[in-house]
Amino acid sequence: MRISELYQSVQGEGEYLGTPSVFLRTTGCNLRCWFCDTPFTSWQPEGSDVPLPVLLEKLLSFDCEHVVITGGEPLLPVEIEPLTAALNRVGRFLTIETAGTIFRPVSCDLMSISPKLQNSTPPATRSSRWAARHEALRYQPNVIRELIRRYRYQFKFVIDQPGDVTQVEDYLTTLPEVDRSRVWLMPQAVSAIELTEKSAWLEALAAESGFRFTSRWQIAEFGNVRGR
Ligand code: SF4
Numbered sequence: 472m473r474i475s476e477l478y479q480s481v482q483g484e485g486e487y488l489g490t491p492s493v494f495l496r497t498t499g500c501n502l503r504c505w506f507c508d509t510p511f512t513s514w515q516p517e518g519s520d521v522p523l524p525v526l527l528e529k530l531l532s533f534d535c536e537h538v539v540i541t542g543g544e545p546l547l548p549v550e551i552e553p554l555t556a557a558l559n560r561v562g563r564f565l566t567i568e569t570a571g572t573i574f575r576p577v578s579c580d581l582m583s584i585s586p587k588l589q590n591s592t593p594p595a596t597r598s599s600r601w602a603a604r605h606e607a608l609r610y611q612p613n614v615i616r617e618l619i620r621r622y623r624y625q626f627k628f629v630i631d632q633p634g635d636v637t638q639v640e641d642y643l644t645t646l647p648e649v650d651r652s653r654v655w656l657m658p659q660a661v662s663a664i665e666l667t668e669k670s671a672w673l674e675a676l677a678a679e680s681g682f683r684f685t686s687r688w689q690i691a692e693f694g695n696v697r698g699r
Pocket residue numbers: 500501502503504506507508509510512513542543544570587
């Protein structure tokens with residue numbers, strides 16, 4: 472399995488914010504968000520191939536119940552199926568962080584879905600090929616339906632501008648089966664200053680719209696750095 476990072480930190484977003492967790496970051500993504508905060512897993516993918524038994528041993532060497540598998544897009548590699556099954560067998564609490572464009576029958580305790588809205592599409596001037604591919608792939612309602620049918624879930628939408636909340640509403644109109652109480656809005660930010668500025672209006676907007684607001688602890692604490 473191609474891995475970019477493995478480290479222990481604290482979950483910075485959503486329902487389990489503040490929970491000590493081990494983060495396994497796969498590399499490779501089928502999308503190319505302009506604001507991607509891990510370009511080393513998407514625009515310029517880096518990482519090493521780690522055999523599954525070695526990866527499992529490394530993961531279990533952390534004395535930490537919560538494991539977060541993130542990316543990149545962690546549902547791309549087929550090895551995630553046996554890996555999550557093995558972690559489940561030994562009682563780890565597993566969160567998978569996905570953009571919700573690919574389905575795999577994994578084992579997990581929380582499917583954390585961060586769908587990518589129109590506000591994520593990169594400009595054609597950056598890459599016309601990726602702009603078209605991203606736009607064609609980012610919305611996969613049948614995958615979302617399958618994920619929320621099978622797993623306990625949360626949605627986290629990245630909001631850059633106040634008008635983006637309208638895109639969230641439009642998105643949810645097409646998926647009425649999504650429980651709005653499990654929908655979180657979080658600011659697009661790569662620095663603590665940007666996070667503070669956007670949180671000021673987004674927290675109020677989320678409350679008005681009946682969504683939950685989540686800050687991003689790791690950005691507030693460290694900025695956009697690896698291994699945090
Ligand atoms: S889906 Fe996630 S990892 Fe992929 S490009 Fe977008 S932000 Fe980056």
